[in-house]
Each structure stands twice: as C-alpha cells, then as structure tokens.
Amino acid sequence: MSASARRVPGETRARPNFIWRHLIEPYLYISPALVLIALVMVVPLVIGLSYAFQSVVLLRPSAGGWVGLANFAQLWGDARFWRALGNTFWWTFGTLVFQFAFGLGLALLLNTQFAGKRLVQALVFLPWAVPTFLTALTWSWLFNPVIGPLPHWLAALGILSEPFNILGDPALAMWGPITANVWFGIPFFAITLLAALQSIPGELYEAAEIDGATPWQAFVKITLPFLAPMIAITVMLRTIWIANFADLIFVMTGGGPANSTQILSSYIFTTAFRKLDFGYASALAIALLGLLLAYAVVLLALRRRFVRI
Amino acid sequence: MARMELSSLAKRYGQVEVLREIDLTIEDGEFVVLVGPSGCGKSTLLRMIAGLEPISGGELRIDGRRVNETAPRDRDIAMVFQSYALYPHMDVARNMGFSLEIRGKPETERRPRVAAAASTLSLEPLLARLPKALSGGQRQRVAMGRAIVRQPRAFLFDEPLSNLDAALRVDMRLEIARLHKRLAATMIYVTHDQVEAMTLADRIVVLNGGDVQQVGSPLDLYDRPANRFVAQFIGSPTMNILPVTLDDRGLPRLANGAAVPLEGLAPEGVAGRIAEIGLRPEHLVPGAAEGALVSGTADLVEHLGSDTNVYVRTEDYGTLVLRVHGHHPVRSGDALHLHARPGAVHAFDRDGLALPRRSR
Ligand SMILES: Nc1ncnc2c1ncn2[C@@H]1O[C@H](COP(=O)(O)OP(=O)(O)OP(=O)(O)O)[C@@H](O)[C@H]1O
Numbered sequence: 241m242s243a244s245a246r247r248v249p250g251e252t253r254a255r256p257n258f259i260w261r262h263l264i265e266p267y268l269y270i271s272p273a274l275v276l277i278a279l280v281m282v283v284p285l286v287i288g289l290s291y292a293f294q295s296v297v298l299l300r301p302s303a304g305g306w307v308g309l310a311n312f313a314q315l316w317g318d319a320r321f322w323r324a325l326g327n328t329f330w331w332t333f334g335t336l337v338f339q340f341a342f343g344l345g346l347a348l349l350l351n352t353q354f355a356g357k358r359l360v361q362a363l364v365f366l367p368w369a370v371p372t373f374l375t376a377l378t379w380s381w382l383f384n385p386v387i388g389p390l391p392h393w394l395a396a397l398g399i400l401s402e403p404f405n406i407l408g409d410p411a412l413a414m415w416g417p418i419t420a421n422v423w424f425g426i427p428f429f430a431i432t433l434l435a436a437l438q439s440i441p442g443e444l445y446e447a448a449e450i451d452g453a454t455p456w457q458a459f460v461k462i463t464l465p466f467l468a469p470m471i472a473i474t475v476m477l478r479t480i481w482i483a484n485f486a487d488l489i490f491v492m493t494g495g496g497p498a499n500s501t502q503i504l505s506s507y508i509f510t511t512a513f514r515k516l517d518f519g520y521a522s523a524l525a526i527a528l529l530g531l532l533l534a535y536a537v538v539l540l541a542l543r544r545r546f547v548r549i
Numbered sequence: 550m551a552r553m554e555l556s557s558l559a560k561r562y563g564q565v566e567v568l569r570e571i572d573l574t575i576e577d578g579e580f581v582v583l584v585g586p587s588g589c590g591k592s593t594l595l596r597m598i599a600g601l602e603p604i605s606g607g608e609l610r611i612d613g614r615r616v617n618e619t620a621p622r623d624r625d626i627a628m629v630f631q632s633y634a635l636y637p638h639m640d641v642a643r644n645m646g647f648s649l650e651i652r653g654k655p656e657t658e659r660r661p662r663v664a665a666a667a668s669t670l671s672l673e674p675l676l677a678r679l680p681k682a683l684s685g686g687q688r689q690r691v692a693m694g695r696a697i698v699r700q701p702r703a704f705l706f707d708e709p710l711s712n713l714d715a716a717l718r719v720d721m722r723l724e725i726a727r728l729h730k731r732l733a734a735t736m737i738y739v740t741h742d743q744v745e746a747m748t749l750a751d752r753i754v755v756l757n758g759g760d761v762q763q764v765g766s767p768l769d770l771y772d773r774p775a776n777r778f779v780a781q782f783i784g785s786p787t788m789n790i791l792p793v794t795l796d797d798r799g800l801p802r803l804a805n806g807a808a809v810p811l812e813g814l815a816p817e818g819v820a821g822r823i824a825e826i827g828l829r830p831e832h833l834v835p836g837a838a839e840g841a842l843v844s845g846t847a848d849l850v851e852h853l854g855s856d857t858n859v860y861v862r863t864e865d866y867g868t869l870v871l872r873v874h875g876h877h878p879v880r881s882g883d884a885l886h887l888h889a890r891p892g893a894v895h896a897f898d899r900d901g902l903a904l905p906r907r908s909r
Pocket residue numbers: 562565567585586587588589590591592593594
C-alpha cells in the first residue's frame with residue numbers, strides 16, 4: 241500500500257515534522273504579542289527589580305553600583321519598615337473587612353424588590369465616580385472639628401471624649417483614611433457581588449424553601465457557595481489594590497502623625513521621591529510584592545479547595 | 550399523609566385572572582393528575598399548594614388546617630420541579646439528603662435514608678457525582694429521590710417526565726406508580742401526556758381558562774366527558790365533532806339525512822337539546838355505503854403498527870379521523886363510508902354541555 245493511499249480526508253498538508261509543528265511554529269505565530277508583552281511588562285519589571293541590588297541614590301550619583309543584598313540587610317534592621325508593614329496589614333484588612341461586609345449587605349439589599357430601587361442603585365455607584373483626590377479632601381474636612389460634623393457626632397455618641405481631629409492622633413489616625421477608603425470601595429463589592437447574586441437561579445431558593453430551609457440556611461448553603469468564586473477573586477484583587485493604594489493616606493495624613501499611618505507603598509513612594517533612594521525603595525517594593533504573591537497563592541489554593549462550581 | 554381541600558381558590562396577577570374559584574377535595578393518599586392546555590394555570594395551582602405562590606382568594610386547607618399563610622417549609626410537602634432545580638454545588642447524595650441536613654438530622658440517620666431512596670431509583674453508582682455530570686434522566690431521578698427521602702405528607706410533580714426519552718418515561722411512570730402504592734402518600738401530578746394521566750391517576754382534573762372543567766376517574770372522563778372541551782381534550786387523536794339538524798319530528802339527522810344512532814344516550818336528555826354529536830376515532834368503523842353516517846375519501850393514512858389512523862376528507866364536516874386496530878389496507882384516495890360502533894355516540898347541546906348518557 242502506498243503512503244498516499246493512507247491519507248485521510250481533512251488531514252493537514254503542513255510539514256509533518258513533529259518538532260516544527262508543535263514546538264516552534266506556534267510560537268512564531270504568537271511572537272509579535274510576546275515581544276510586545278516583554279517590552280511593555282517584563283523589561284521595566286526587571287530593571288526595577290535590579291535596582292534593589294544596586295545603590296541608586298540620586299543625591300550621591302557617584303556611589304552607584306551593585307551592592308548585592310545590602311539593601312535587604314538594611315531593610316531587616318529598619319524599624320520604620322516594620323512599622324509600615326504592620327500599618328499595611330491594619331490598613332488593608334481593616335478596609336477590606338468593612339468594604340466587603342457593607343458591599344455584600346448592599347448587594348443583598350439591591351437583589352430584592354423595593355420602590356425606588358433604580359435610584360438607590362445609581363446612588364450606590366456614585367462613590368466610584370468621585371476622584372480619589374476629592375474623596376480624600378472631603379473626608380479630611382469631615383474629620384476636621386472646625387468645619388466637619390464627624391468629630392462632634394462621634395463625641396456625642398461617646399466614642400470620642402471631646403470633638404478633636406482623629407487624623408492628628410497617632411493612635412486613631414489610621415481610621416480616617418480607612419473610613420474614606422471603605423466609602424470609596426463599597427461600590428466595587430456591591431457591583432460585583434450583585435452580578436454574582438443575580439446569576440443564581442431563583443428556583444434553587446424555591447427548592448430550598450420546599451426542602452425546609454430558613455432564609456439563613458438558604459443564604460449559608462446556597463448563596464455563599466455560589467458567591468464563593470466571586471468572593472475569592474474580588475477579595476484577592478481588592479487586597480492587592482488596597483495594599484498598593486496610598487493616595488488617600490497621602491492626601492489625608494501624609495503618613496503622619498509620627499509615621500502612624502505610613503504603609504509600605506507610601507513609605508516606598510517617600511523613599512523614592514523624597515529621599516531619592518531608588519535602590520532601597522526597590523528593595524521595599526520587592527518585599528511588598530513577595531508578600532502579595534504569597535497571599536494570592538494561599539487564596540487561590542483555598543479557592544481550589546473549597547469552591548466546587 | 551394529607552387531605553387537601555381547595556375552596557374557591559383563586560389567583561390573580563394584577564388584573565389577569567389566572568385561576569378562579571377552584572373547588573377541589575383531594576383525599577388522603579389519592580393520586581390526582583392535573584391536565585389542561587398550556588398556560589391554563591396548572592403550574593400556578595401546584596405552586597400555590599406548595600406555598601411558593603401567594604393565594605389571592607379562597608382557602609387552602611391541609612388536614613383541616615388553613616395554610617394560606619403558612620410558609621412552604623412548614624407545609625411538609627415535597628415538590629419535583631419540571632427543571633429539577635438540583636443544587637449544582639452538592640453531589641447527588643447531599644442533594645438527596647439536603648432536607649434532612651436542613652432539619653439537623655445526623656449523618657448516621659441521613660445516610661441510610663439516602664441509600665434506600667438511591668436503591669429504589671437505581672442511583673447508587675451516582676451518589677458521589679455533581680449534577681452537571683448527570684444525564685437528564687438521571688437528574689430527574691435525583692429530583693425524585695430528593696422528594697422521597699423526606700417522607701413528606703404530600704408530593705407535587707410538575708411535568709416531571711417531560712424531558713425523558715420514551716423508554717425511560719415508561720420506566721419512571723411505573724416507578725412513580727410503585728412509589729405511590731408503597732408510600733400511600735397524596736400525590737398531585739401535572740402532565741401533558743395522556744398516557745401518564747390515564748394510567749397514574751385515581752382522578753383527573755381538567756383545567757381550562759382558569760376553571761375546573763371536570764373532575765373524575767380516567768375512564769369517567771373518557772366515557773362521560775362533561776362537555777365538549779373535555780371530550781376533545783381527553784383521548785388521542787381527538788374526538789370528531791359533527792353538527793346535527795333536527796327533522797320535522799324532532800329527531801337529529803346528519804347532513805346526508807342519516808338518523809343519529811342514539812342508543813348510548815339517555816332519551817329524556819336528548820329531546821330538543823342535541824346540537825352536535827361526538828365520535829371518537831376508535832369508535833368509527835368503515836363499512837358499506839348503505840346506512841353510513843358520513844362518506845368521504847381517505848386523505849392521509851398513518852400506520853402506527855398497532856393501529857392505523859385514517860384522515861377522511863368529507864364534504865360536510867371537513868376532515869374526520871378514524872382509528873382502526875391493527876394494519877388496515879386503506880390507501881390515500883380510497884372512498885370510505887363510516888359507521889359508528891353501537892352506543893358510542895356522545896351528544897352536546899348548543900353550549901357544548903354533554904347530554905347525559907345511559908348508565909352501563
Ligand atoms: N407573573 C405573572 N404575571 C402575569 N401572568 C402570569 C404570571 N405568571 C404566570 N402568568 C400566567 O398564568 C397562566 C398560567 O401559567 P402556568 O405556568 O400555571 O401555566 P401551565 O398550565 O403550567 O402551562 P404549561 O402547561 O405550559 O406549563 C399563564 O397564562 C401565564 O401567562
């Protein structure tokens with residue numbers, strides 16, 4: 241039997257060399273995209289990371305050069321770094337918990353039927369549209385006892401002994417930017433979770449009701465499992481975003497008083513652009529990057545373990 | 550176990566009246582089948598009984614207790630949805646045991662009950678699978694399993710077999726009949742399938758346009774339909790309707806002058822009221838031209854193997870259907886003269902109400 245007789249209709253006529261077909265040719269097709277990605281993403285990243293192993297202090301241009309792990313050794317002994325790290329945790333999870341709780345509550349509320357729902361829905365998304373800078377300014381005014389009502393209300397509720405500016409109190413200052421960030425970030429959770437809620441088939445709740453489930457049981461056994469994939473992904477994205485997001489802190493407290501609101505990303509910014517020490521700033525950035533990567537890995541592993549849909 | 554009383558039960562969506570004044574008593578352990586054309590409110594009625602749909606008027610009592618305002622979870626009724634509504638994130642075993650899990654029953658009690666239901670429905674090999682890895686028929690059985698694990702006092706089925714192939718449908722029909730026999734629970738069953746309705750039901754409820762047309766045993770409905778709607782709805786192919794005229798002696802005659810054979814009807818009911826007669830396809834027989842009720846030509850012949858359906862085009866009555874047992878050698882274009890089997894004629898008055906028939 242000749243070779244051509246074994247030909248199957250529809251068989252490819254390309255060169256039947258395995259290595260060429262499966263290992264080389266596909267990459268040639270996607271090479272333009274790969275080159276572009278490398279140029280835009282990888283090259284700057286590598287250059288940025290390489291600063292961490294050099295001394296790049298713009299005030300002392302002569303002292304440049306490779307210094308190995310010296311920047312990291314300095315970081316290990318830097319009390320301000322550890323302080324900023326602690327603040328980052330506080331800032332990130334303090335914000336996240338409230339954003340998530342309020343966002344979920346709002347999404348559940350918006351998923352029901354009530355009069356004026358469209359209006360409320362539009363209002364909910366409003367904070368998202370307000371520029372960060374304006375948000376920060378507005379909230380710092382709100383916390384200012386001279387022009388803002390918040391200190392007076394807090395004092396009236398007995399939370400504060402007297403109406404003073406919490407942004408000036410090292411023990412309380414962090415709650416200022418956190419409050420602003422919660423307000424700013426609720427719409428994100430409300431929108432995404434509402435979308436996930438609306439994709440749950442209503443008949444599952446009917447089936448659960450027939451099966452005897454109370455509203456709380458239906459929430460725990462149906463709503464939450466359905467929301468879980470969305471929760472995992474939004475919490476992850478949000479955590480990374482918040483941890484890196486220093487705008488509100490910068491405008492409201494500038495990291496003070498006495499570094500009490502300095503988080504890693506604002507510390508990086510200060511180090512790089514105030515002290516012009518890019519080498520050390522880059523080492524700080526790598527530490528933050530490593531922590532966030534570890535966090536993402538843990539969360540994705542949890543997601544794979546617990547999410548079944 | 551449950552006896553259900555529906556008195557003047559009504560359902561309105563705003564101005565739209567979907568069900569009105571439904572009066573029906575379902576005895577403990579009875580198997581009631583709801584039939585009716587699409588959109589007549591069967592699902593709505595079922596959902597009202599389950600508690601998923603608020604009742605707009607009238608009263609629903611279960612075992613003598615008014616339950617209009619009772620939440621579904623307190624009615625202790627299981628429902629099998631047409632779309633199954635399985636929980637996609639739970640495996641088959643957990644789906645079936647969910648109602649027990651909700652009630653806080655321990656694993657040691659849930660497992661044997663799920664296993665028993667699974668063996669009834671031959672689901673054992675599938676217990677660890679998620680619903681997405683099941684075929685339509687398997688999902689359907691899981692949905693049934695979820696209902697029987699609970700041992701509720703009543704079962705509601707909304708067209709549970711409509712997505713199955715013919716063979717599986719027959720299997721599941723027998724399974725449901727067996728289940729009903731074994732559990733002796735009250736069952737209400739919605740279907741579009743005549744065979745399911747006729748074979749499963751103790752009583753059939755025919756709904757149309759939001760009203761109950763007739764309630765009765767399957768053979769009752771077949772032999773003594775209350776009106777033209779029921780007569781044409783029950784039975785397949787549908788009953789032929791032929792208008793009649795009264796001659797000068799007041800006797801009903803067909804268009805060709807043939808006298809209507811009235812022996813199946815109660816004579817006192819017929820006089821002066823008869824406007825139409827109804828003849829089921831299986832009660833028509835082809836025969837001699839002499840004395841035929843109507844004549845025509847065979848138009849379309851359907852050979853079903855066990856039966857032959859012949860569509861006969863007539864001058865006076867349009868197309869009539871005739872059903873002959875076995876294989877009939879009639880061919881399209883043949884002339885046919887139709888006679889009625891003795892005692893098989895149904896009669897209706899001008900409003901479509903059936904005239905009384907002689908009791909057998
Ligand atoms: N929310 C609603 N608003 C107005 N009318 C409705 C609403 N829900 C259902 N209906 C109407 O109620 C009627 C009964 O619906 P139902 O689903 O009970 O019909 P069904 O008898 O189950 O039909 P099928 O055999 O096709 O399943 C339909 O005519 C439908 O249009």
